Amino acid sequence: MQTLQLKTLSRDELDAFIESLDEKLFRAAQLWSWLYQKNIVDFGHMTNLAKEFRIHLLEKTTAKRLDLIHLNHSESTGTQKFLWQLEDGQQIESVYIPEGSRRTVCVSTQVGCAMGCTFCATGRMGLIRNLSEYEILEQVLSIWDRINEKPTNIVVMGMGEPFQNYENVIKSLTILNHVDGAAMGARKITISTCGIVPRILQFAKERQPFKLAISLNATTDAVRSRIMPINRKYPLKELMKAAKYYSHHTRKRITFEYVLIKDVNDTSEDAGRLLKLLQDLPCKINLIAYNATSGKYARPDEAVIKRFAKQIESICAPVILRLSKGDDINGACGQLLVEKVNVF
Template sequence: MDNILDLTLDELKSWMKVNNEGAFRAKQVLEWIYKKHIFEFKDMTNISKTLTQKLENNFYFGIPEIKEIYTSINDDTKKLLLEFKDGNLIEAVIMKYKHGNSICVSTQVGCRMGCKFCASTLNGMVRNLTTGEIMAEILVGEKILGERISNVVLMGSGEPFDNFENVMKFLELVNADYSLNIGQRHITLSTCGIVPKIKEFADKNTQITLAISLHAFSDEKRKQIMPIANKYSIKEILDACDYYIKNTKRRVTFEYSLVKDVNDSKEDAKALAGLLKNMLCHVNLIPVNEVVENSFKRSSKKTIEEFESILKSYGVEVTVRREMGTDINAACGQLRRSYIDSQN
């Protein structure tokens, strides 16, 4: 059986035709799912019993079980621990802003990129999530909130460009008017810098925001914390970003996790500013989330403010990410890992 959430409207229309049903039924079914959050074919009241039986014989709803919900007492951020039918666990984080509800979704179970400051990668990658499984994270989030989610960040566990085909199909599906109809400008995709995929993504000419996990100004320093730096240099990444900017006319966001005594000195700030000052970009400074399994500590508030000030003095647009959910381990992979450890 197939997960019906993996199908686009055209794919479900084709299935309907093959199974001697009207193509218009496909839109009816998907609207029940995405507009009304109905996850049982028998509850779709304008679908015939014959079609209901055919659907039940061929498809299932890949909606994960909610294992845990943690709600921050500080800012109402919710962290979800979700379990799929195969027993694999992922996390999603719901954040409430004045401009609407945002969700940070995972694209893989685990991650193989090996970034040293990230808990997602500690046990490596188990498998990719399908298009429908990524969609299901949003559906579960909306069900919990009882409200629409209007912004999506692909910044949870996993490297989106390491699951390229499923993620590209997800971006098509989540944006579709028959589905969740989330505008491309309300979607951000974060990558650690897989150069060929950045260029391939640029060729699709979307309005989706591209975020690059940079975290260092030099290849030497970046290799110490991000293994991907052994494959792609910062120059190659910046060249790919230039290609993206020219194709889309969109600015690139550079994520920079500030780690005490590793990449947070004034010299680091000046070197980073020199690297980016002439690029259409924005720097998002992130106080690193401390993980038990490594020795990285977050920079002091004073250091962060000085780093920000130096970038601004060079004309680089910069903000310090608002910290949300720190009391509930809202950083990637922390909840999943602690849950797995507690079961062993």
């Protein structure tokens, strides 16, 4: 019989499982609290559970953490990049970014990615597989365990396109958001998509409580299709229509991410078009200077970055110029790429 990973279960599914063991329902609430409120995985430490029940759990289930096989730590910023090994030998990365009182975890949702954005290291891997709900949420819980403090924010911006693994992403975040468990606030959880239009519409229609970010990165179809092939399927006009639908339907502000790449999307004309594209949309802009990985693109000069930021400041939206913490350990945007680490 296969061992059940308890963290694949939603709160309701845990109830059903506990009932199937002929245990009282309040045991499910106790177990949920140990797993997510206290972040404990060892049944032996779950002291208010009856000994027989713990033996039952031990025989049939597991709550084990991800296996850490490599950790990079940036002395200058405190950013940490974790390389995990999954049950089937695949590897994924997550990044922990401390900033003032914020403790942000950037999680992966797929092994590799099929979207093929040309500026992104993960895109070069191709898609290997989707992550399970457990593999997604355990990145947060395992980092919480290692840093000994509960993270305050989650950004779903690591390896993979989250909306290509929609069900598992939403389920894992719903578990982390559950008020009787980790209770991570939905407004502190952001999902970033490269622009899968039907999923943006679904996300809006379902009124998911999490925040939405769209990785925009270009202001013409010609450039966007060149650097983000998804644009050939869902061009800018359709994407902006979906963004407006989301904004209207949910009354929430979208964050647009714009990775500034030298001589690709960093001109004054680009800034002008960006202003025009976003003029009627309540939004925030995250301007990110490209982080060089090995490849054909480069980071614009500081003067160009400043000029671009200044030009789009006039938009009603706040512009955040992200300094891309962690680029000294390849833990910044577009830099997550698993180069297999051999542990044996």
